[in-house]
Every structure is written in structure tokens, then in C-alpha cells.
Amino acid sequence: MPPDLQSIVDEIVAAMATEEARGKVATYIPGLATVSPAHFGMAVVSADGSVALGGDAELPFSTQSVSKVFALTMALGKVGDQLWARVGREPSGNAFNSIVQLEAEQGIPRNPFINAGAIVVADVNLAGHQPREAIGELLRFIRFLADDEDIHVDEVIARSETETGFRNIALANYMRAFGNIHHPVERVTGVYFHQCAIAMSCLQLARAGRYLMLDGLLPDAGRVISARRARRINALMLTCGHYDASGDFAFRIGMPGKSGVGGGILAVVPGKASIAVWSPGLNASGNSQLGTKALEHFARLTGWSVFSSR
């Protein structure tokens, strides 16, 4: 019998409400610092299209690095496997915003989900466009995936990141020195900061992730990407989606997942479900404390993971 997803989500929401260790809200982006750690939301969209929602599932939050999944999908659509000449596919074992490996590795970031890698992806998506158009194209793609026009850039967050994103600007400049950024740095970081500032609810995010559970095919809208590409993006989410905590996430949850410092996580069980959780308090690795815990409950209660036969 398939699990009753709504009662599982209800049970998780109730359990999360009593959690006292809720992590710390990111403060290095001033626009994020004012969000209350009391929030928790969860949305599960299953392969048959049914939806289970709990808590603040319909409240928009700053997707931050979760948007890197959609930006990567778009860049692969533009340049295909040529992308891998400029970005690696290995976990970094370092923090999301680390610069240390770039010197030894000639300005080639370890993977597309650390900041340096996502900045190269933004540079790819910028080719032939003004920054505004590149963001517009990404927004249209995400709205299409979620089948929801009401998805926007939070301009307050975008400005806040632009004013304080010295480290990301440094990463971009450093990679430009190696020839791995092809456009002026302020244009590339403009695209990157605005993409991080895309706000979505858990429901919108889980809907946007459906193509990754369905081998690249949306039943109502057709093929988004090939099955092979969907499998590869899932593989990168599993190995690199949680930075230096990716191994622990795979161990505890066993699903491809991508986190963001806004406290959101998108997780995928191929053939079964696309899941989004949100709680703004972060653990020491910059991943949602309760979001991770909630997904651990979900994996236990459903028995679902990419490493089990259920």
C-alpha cells in the first residue's frame, strides 16, 4: 500500500513544532536576517500528481542556492556537455562560498552547486543577453516548471546581496583572472544575485522539481530534459547539493537534495516524489536544521530513498 503522504506530512509538522534547536538564520545577507526561525513548511508532490502540504507550505521564501538546480538545467540546455569543460562534477568538501580550491584548479570550480560553480553557470546563461533578460529567461523557465506564473525575484534580497556580496564578487573576479568568466563581473554577479533572490513557496518548489522525479518528462507539458540529463542532475544533487555536508545528507536521508541559505531544501525520490521543505534556521554547514530533520523523518516514515527497494 502506498504511504499516506498527508498524514506523514501532518506528523512531521507536529514534530517540528516542538523542536527547540532550530538553528541560526543566515545574517550575512542582511535581507535574510529578519526572517523568523519559527517557520516550517513542507510540500510533497507525488509521481501521480497528488499533493500533500503542511505548515507554511504556501509562504514564499528566498530560494537562494536551491535556484542553482534550475540555473544549471538551463545552462545545460544552452551548451550541453561543453559546460563540463568549465565546471567540475566532484563534491568540494568545502563550504559553499569557499575560494581555496580555485587556485590549484586553475579557476575551474569543483561543481555547479557551490557558489563559484553557480557563478560560472550564470556566466553561461548570460551569453547573448542583457542580465535582465537572462534572469527573465530563468524566471520563465521556473514558472513553466512549476506551472505557476506567480514566482518573482525579491528585489530587496537582490539589493541586499549586491551590496554585501564581496565574497561572490571576489570569486567571480578570481575566476575571470583564469579566463573562466567571459562577461564583466558585475553583470555576472548581477545575474547570480538575482537568481538567488527568486522567492518561492514549498508548494511551488516541489512542483518545479517534478521533472527531476519523472526522468525529465512533465505529463502535462512534455519533455523538459532527457532522462539521462535528469539522472545526472540528481546525481550531482546527491553528491554536491549540501556542500561539505553532502555525505551526511546522503547518509541520513538518501535522496538527491539541494539546500539554500534561505532554509529551503528540494529533495527528489525518482519515480516517487518531489519534496520541498523550508525552515530558516541553519546548521553549521549552512543547511536548514529542521528541513534536514524533517526529510530524515520523511525518509523513515515512507521508507523511500535512492538506496532502498521500497
Ligand code: GLN
Ligand atoms: N546567495 C547566497 C550566497 O551567494 C547563496 C548561498 C547558499 O544558498 N548556500 O552566498
